[in-house]
Amino acid sequence: MPNPRTIFEKIWDAHEILKRDDGQSLLYIDRHIIHDGGFHAFGMLREVGRKVRQAKQTFGTPDHYASTTIRKIEDMDDPEAKEKVQGLAVSAREFGIYHFGLDDVRMGISHVIGPELGITQPGILLCCGDSHTSTHGAMGCISFGIGASEATHVLATQTIWQQKPKLMRVTVTGKLGFSVTGKDVALALIAQETAACGTGHAIEYAGPCVSQLDIEGRLTLSNMTIEAGSRTGLIAPDDKTLSFIDGTEFAPRGKKWDRAVKYWQTLPTDDDAKFDAEVTLDGSAIAPMVTWGTSPQHAISITEAVPDPEKEPDTEKRAAMKRALDYTGLKPGQKMTDIPVDRVFIGSCTNSRMQDLRNAAEVVKGKKVKCWSMISPGSEQVRKQAIAEGIDKIFIDAGFEWRHSGCSMCVGLNGDLLNSGERSASTSNRNFEGRQGPETRTHLVSPAMAAAAAITGKFTDVRSLMEEK
Numbered sequence: 373m374p375n376p377r378t379i380f381e382k383i384w385d386a387h388e389i390l391k392r393d394d395g396q397s398l399l400y401i402d403r404h405i406i407h408d409g410g411f412h413a414f415g416m417l418r419e420v421g422r423k424v425r426q427a428k429q430t431f432g433t434p435d436h437y438a439s440t441t442i443r444k445i446e447d448m449d450d451p452e453a454k455e456k457v458q459g460l461a462v463s464a465r466e467f468g469i470y471h472f473g474l475d476d477v478r479m480g481i482s483h484v485i486g487p488e489l490g491i492t493q494p495g496i497l498l499c500c501g502d503s504h505t506s507t508h509g510a511m512g513c514i515s516f517g518i519g520a521s522e523a524t525h526v527l528a529t530q531t532i533w534q535q536k537p538k539l540m541r542v543t544v545t546g547k548l549g550f551s552v553t554g555k556d557v558a559l560a561l562i563a564q565e566t567a568a569c570g571t572g573h574a575i576e577y578a579g580p581c582v583s584q585l586d587i588e589g590r591l592t593l594s595n596m597t598i599e600a601g602s603r604t605g606l607i608a609p610d611d612k613t614l615s616f617i618d619g620t621e622f623a624p625r626g627k628k629w630d631r632a633v634k635y636w637q638t639l640p641t642d643d644d645a646k647f648d649a650e651v652t653l654d655g656s657a658i659a660p661m662v663t664w665g666t667s668p669q670h671a672i673s674i675t676e677a678v679p680d681p682e683k684e685p686d687t688e689k690r691a692a693m694k695r696a697l698d699y700t701g702l703k704p705g706q707k708m709t710d711i712p713v714d715r716v717f718i719g720s721c722t723n724s725r726m727q728d729l730r731n732a733a734e735v736v737k738g739k740k741v742k743c744w745s746m747i748s749p750g751s752e753q754v755r756k757q758a759i760a761e762g763i764d765k766i767f768i769d770a771g772f773e774w775r776h777s778g779c780s781m782c783v784g785l786n787g788d789l790l791n792s793g794e795r796s797a798s799t800s801n802r803n804f805e806g807r808q809g810p811e812t813r814t815h816l817v818s819p820a821m822a823a824a825a826a827i828t829g830k831f832t833d834v835r836s837l838m839e840e841k
């Protein structure tokens with residue numbers, strides 16, 4: 373009998389070409405996604421006169437610098453953003469890789485289009501020059517972010533040197549309640565275990581609540597893995613995974629599909645496989661979450677009040693809490709539902725997929741926003757589908773700005789930023805100081821919670837606005 377293995381070990385073993393004495397393994401890369409912020413890797417290839425080793429396993433899309441209002445490169449007015457978006461387009465043409473440009477309906481945020489186009493599949497090894505590459509693991513693969521020189525190595529050789537991480541399993545028990553989403557699970561986990569809990573580990577998410585999540589929710593959970601300190605998160609593929617991939621542009625077809633499914637069904641972790649660390653989270657106890665500070669671990673249920681640093685026994689943590697409250701301008705004991713918001717952003721690789729938009733639209737339908745609110749769908753395909761379902765109209769009628777796809781206000785490299793001093797309810801993944809612009813305050817929430825904030829002008833328990841079905 374072969375040793376029982378985790379899904380991570382099965383995929384790692386299938387991709388390990390050789391192992392050095394220092395513990396580093398040379399791994400084969402099945403898919404490489406490059407965004408507009410990473411096009412410089414091609415410059416290094418040019419310098420050494422190399423080609424892309426597997427051009428048809430390499431995919432480029434502009435996301436970090438993509439304008440959410442202007443969709444022709446020549447019309448872009450920010451010279452830096454234009455250079456980046458153009459640089460990727462030119463390199464993609466020169467090296468013959470796939471490229472989904474600003475005017476292509478397949479364009480979108482790297483971590484949204486991968487799963488959506490079937491580029492991301494169970495059992496593969498995927499990398500991208502962005503730390504939220506952990507997202508793709510929700511489809512049952514190993515995925516991680518890489519740096520510029522690693523990207524050049526992958527372009528030239530289709531391989532990468534990596535140290536095998538330790539393995540952690542996060543089991544989410546129970547049943548998720550009404551309006552509780554993958555985002556709430558991720559924030560609850562990080563609040564319980566800290567933003568460093570996964571350091572040095574690859575995290576496998578398991579348990580009934582993970583099975584209960586739709587694929588969009590799983591992608592959100594895996595996306596936030598890096599906020600828990602780990603580069604890789606993954607979820608065993610099941611029927612939901614297969615139906616999400618089936619029929620997508622890069623999915624196998626016919627006999628190849630049957631063969632692939634047969635292999636994918638062997639991937640889930642064996643019963644007696646061992647993990648280096650085990651964490652349990654009670655999914656039934658999770659409520660819609662909101663952050664109050666400057667780290668994703670500064671998260672509480674919307675029903676709670678801002679915590680009091682004086683009650684924190686650990687000196688270092690107490691000081692960090694005080695600093696965070698000073699920055700966010702909140703007071704201990706203040707109810708989260710009493711805090712007004714200036715802007716609402718629904719977008720980013722964390723929460724901008726079709727189901728995210730549907731969840732938000734359900735809250736917004738027939739109501740008007742009380743503060744400036746915008747939506748940037750995660751991809752142009754999501755945007756197109758939302759228009760087909762009439763969801764765009766719900767948002768526009770409510771007073772939302774309905775934009776095109778890109779990273780947008782998650783990081784603001786395209787100019788979509790908050791004004792200094794403003795407070796946002798944001799569906800993105802990072803709330804550290806200045807993330808959405810200098811002196812801005814970011815509070816992380818799910819799309820439904822962001823929609824609730826938009827129509828009430830303050831943080832609101834979305835459950836109080838909705839009827840449980």
Ligand code: SF4
Binds near residue numbers: 436720801
């Ligand atoms: S949406 Fe934000 S976190 Fe995601 S890839 Fe873009 S900048 Fe990075």
